[in-house]
Amino acid sequence: RKREDIDIPALQSAVTALTPGESYTTFSSLPLSEPTREGLKAAHFSTLTDIQAKALPLAFQGRDILGAAKTGSGKTLAFLVPVLENLYRAQCIGSDAGLGAMIISPTRELAIQIFEVLRTIGRKGHLFAAGLVIGGKSLKEERDALARMNIVVCTPGRILQHLSQTAAFNVENLQMLVLDEADRILDMGFSRDLDAIIEYLPPDRQTLLFSATQTKKVGDLARLSLRDPEYISVHEAA
Numbered sequence: 001r002k003r004e005d006i007d008i009p010a011l012q013s014a015v016t017a018l019t020p021g022e023s024y025t026t027f028s029s030l031p032l033s034e035p036t037r038e039g040l041k042a043a044h045f046s047t048l049t050d051i052q053a054k055a056l057p058l059a060f061q062g063r064d065i066l067g068a069a070k071t072g073s074g075k076t077l078a079f080l081v082p083v084l085e086n087l088y089r090a091q092c093i094g095s096d097a098g099l100g101a102m103i104i105s106p107t108r109e110l111a112i113q114i115f116e117v118l119r120t121i122g123r124k125g126h127l128f129a130a131g132l133v134i135g136g137k138s139l140k141e142e143r144d145a146l147a148r149m150n151i152v153v154c155t156p157g158r159i160l161q162h163l164s165q166t167a168a169f170n171v172e173n174l175q176m177l178v179l180d181e182a183d184r185i186l187d188m189g190f191s192r193d194l195d196a197i198i199e200y201l202p203p204d205r206q207t208l209l210f211s212a213t214q215t216k217k218v219g220d221l222a223r224l225s226l227r228d229p230e231y232i233s234v235h236e237a238a
Ligand code: ADP
Pocket: 044, 045, 046, 047, 048, 049, 052, 069, 070, 071, 072, 073, 074, 075, 076, 077
């Protein structure tokens, strides 16, 4: 038997038993797959930041999240850990599983940073195929790589180009959509691209949206068809 057959039901029960709102303080107090646990440990992450403590239990349970917390508060792990864990529990792993998560970032630079963090915490035995789609390579090269990815970190314009031009780009199995720096995505004029992207995605997905500010515009992201989203806002004393 594969290891997943043994630990996934146990992990799933532990996730169901989480009580969001309770004060979890460390990654080790949360139900995590062994590869993620080890990846976090190797990168010396142990204590949760406030946004992570609030977001992780809800995100593990499949809730949609609108999260606001200032720059530097640890938003990247607040969405990357749920991406790894939720795909792991759903066994959306490996080159045949298709694209399970799409992480949209406003700029190429930020996308590269997210990808580096993903590599850091995902390097301990996760079998996910992850990649960047931010332009800079030919469409064909990106398209070939996309066909094998379980997790893509991308910019709005470029991923839309693939969605609209590549007939074979299959997003039927997409479980999770993440928007990082959602306020900047909107400020930079990507709302229309975003609307168009959403049109291609299956509606029964989990959506996680993070930004540095809880602006009205971000609230207007009703366009994302969030399902009973949990609003999480962290205002730390400076
Ligand atoms: P944000 O996206 O909110 O601006 P980042 O995710 O970029 O914040 O994280 C800011 C910094 O905090 C990074 O250097 C990151 O490695 C560090 N960090 C994030 N979470 C933790 C944690 N739980 N423990 C220690 N450092 C962390």
